[in-house]
Amino acid sequence: xxxxxxxxxxxxxxxxxxxxxxxxxxxxxxxxxxxxxxxxxxxxxxxxxxxxxxxxxxxxxxxxxxxxxxxxxxxxxxxxxxxxxxxxxxxxxxxxxxxxxxxxxxxxxxxxxxxxxxxxxxxxxxxxxxxxxxxxxxxxxxxx
Numbered sequence: 001x002x003x004x005x006x007x008x009x010x011x012x013x014x015x016x017x018x019x020x021x022x023x024x025x026x027x028x029x030x031x032x033x034x035x036x037x038x039x040x041x042x043x044x045x046x047x048x049x050x051x052x053x054x055x056x057x058x059x060x061x062x063x064x065x066x067x068x069x070x071x072x073x074x075x076x077x078x079x080x081x082x083x084x085x086x087x088x089x090x091x092x093x094x095x096x097x098x099x100x101x102x103x104x105x106x107x108x109x110x111x112x113x114x115x116x117x118x119x120x121x122x123x124x125x126x127x128x129x130x131x132x133x134x135x136x137x138x139x140x141x142x143x144x
Contacts, residue, residue: 002099004125004132006118008108013090014044016107016137018051020088025057025071030083032062032101033074035090041074044090048072092117094124 010016017033024031035041041061048057059072067073068082075081078097087101098104104125108118125132 002101002104002130004104004106004130006106006108006122006132006134007137008118008134009110009115010107010137011110013107013109013114014040014047015051017044017088017090018047018057020105020107021048021059021072022052022055022057024086029071030085031072031088032081032083032086033059033072033088033090034076034078034095036076037091038076040090041076045074089121094121 007016007020021031021033033041033044035044045059045061048059051057057072058070059074060066060070062073062075062077062080062082064070064073067080070082073082078095078100081097084101086103086105087095087098088105088107089095089098090107095104106118106121108115122132
């Protein structure tokens with residue numbers, strides 16, 4: 001069964017997502033980053049390029065010829081995903097294909113609207129009996 005980790009409360013959701021992607025890459029894990037909104041994925045793609053001045057997180061969009069060998073894959077749907085280790089949800093709702101992953105990562109921003117959406121996702125997962133862990137985000141520091 002999929003393990004679900006909620007991280008609350010991020011000052012900057014996409015910046016914290018970059019931090020999670022970098023950590024996954026550094027640990028040798030493979031990560032799919034999901035949002036049905038392509039604008040969110042495009043912004044995340046740009047943020048990954050500038051997140052750390054001295055390090056790079058290899059990433060590409062699903063459907064790319066390089067997706068199978070790239071540790072971080074950005075996807076707007078569940079089609080043609082090259083791996084199913086961990087899924088980072090940047091969407092407002094639960095990804096319809098999340099149960100095919102070993103882990104699901106959810107980030108909760110400090111904005112009230114995001115908290116409300118996250119509570120709905122949490123309730124959805126809990127009602128279905130998923131193993132849910134809640135993690136407090138330490139004060140975000142600049143990467144070093």
